[in-house]
Amino acid sequence: MTVVTRFPPSPTGSLHIGSARTALFNWLYARHHAGQFILRIEDTDRKRSTKEAVESIFDGLTWLGLDWDGDATFQSQKIERHAAVALDLLDRGMAYKCYCTPEELEAMRAKARAEGKPVFYDRRWRDRNPDDAPQDIPFVVRIKMPLDGETTIQDQVQGDVTIANEQLDDFIILRADGTPTYMLSVVVDDHDGGVNHVIRGDDHLNNAFRQLQLYRAAGWSIPEYAHIPLIHGADGQKLSKRHGATSVQEYRREGFLPEALLNYLLRLGWSHGDDEVISTDQAVSWFDLDTVGRAPARFDLEKLESLNAHYLREGGSQTVIDGVIACLREKHGIIVDTTGRQRIELALPHLAQRAKTLIELSATAVFLIQAPSFPLVERKAQKILVNGGIEVLRNIQDSLVEINAWNPDTLEATLRARAEELELGFGKIAQPLRAALCGSTASPGIFDVLVILDRDESLARLQRAVEQE
């Protein structure tokens, strides 16, 4: 049997980080078993669904590299099929018409709540004679749930979970306006789509019992279930806006790499021994449901950052360079030319050790493109120059100008020799030089900077630093 998993987001906002993890687990499971991963947009809530949200979901998944098989489907296009299933259930006596008004239902719920009983519909129309039915009043269709006994779900993550059937109410499958409800639509779509593994957040665990009965009523085979724990914010509460970024796009904008986000999300609730850095390929071959934990995990930005820093260092690819260039343009208004790009390529291995995100990385790359202007804006750096730094620079300028073999070794030999002649600690030379070339007190190693900037640019910057009053 081919494994078929699905990711069914409702397009009411941009791709949520928690949804992304659900998508990842489904994707991984399908890929691991050489199965299919399908994407279904659950847009039956017309009022809240937007086109932008659909785009955001496609965009987010694509960015993460979570590719789906076939075209995405839209639930709203299947409502006739869903309604037909409901009517069929009605014909076969598995469901019935209910004429209660919303007000009646609310009163019912209030009463149940007050009595400490399960809050639900009291089935008053379940066995009522159809002849009693009021004419010309809209009805909803409710499914008949078993009245006694119990139902157990064999969940791949949660284990066997059993519930008393009296906890299950005759929920609505077809609204008064003839449209299907979510509970019906998912089941029909999953069945029609051949979905045989349902991996989703454990906020759906309770729904599984209801859906299971629907499968039975329809006479369809029941999928394997795996309810994975939710991600919580740092305070242990459900992850929401007030915890900062919640959409994958926001993480992208803040300079995170997709592989870092994927790796982080994967480790939230899933483990493979002591492994921490796991590539997507490894994840595909290792992933399985039995190593998914059952406790909710808190989102820890610092760990994500550390993973991101790792991928920034290891990656060193063209994508990272493109990312830096894009950041430079967006955040600093800097357009990078060919020379600039070359410098960034040369500097990347050095810069990457000093950044946790693309944003930070690009901030440290600014000096490569934009020469510092004097006096320096960074106060500490300017202080170094003013407090004797310029004198030191004047003293080493000639030695630098004389160097033709502009490479790290020669540069180092020359500058260290000069430091000794001047009886200065090497830092006394390096820091003013750094301030002059980078406009900052922190940068890659000074010889690397000299080489990356190249001879002409380095000497020009040095000259300008020396000339200032």
Next chain:
RNA sequence: GACCCCUUCGUCUAGUGGCCUAGGACAUCGCCCUUUCACGGCGAAAACACGGGUUCGAGUCCCGUAGGGGUCACCA
């Protein structure tokens, strides 16, 4: 409130009855490296929620308590 789920360092986790004096990672602290900031290396501090069982032996199994979470729509 009812029902369901969960509980190992601050956080993510390893652990499937003896290999646990409880391991790793992030964060924290210290030392080393050093031209700055980093990276890196070494080291430290830091956890089995509590109470009962079962067992020769429990972080691992069972029960209870406490705490946390989720669900209770003509939303998905």
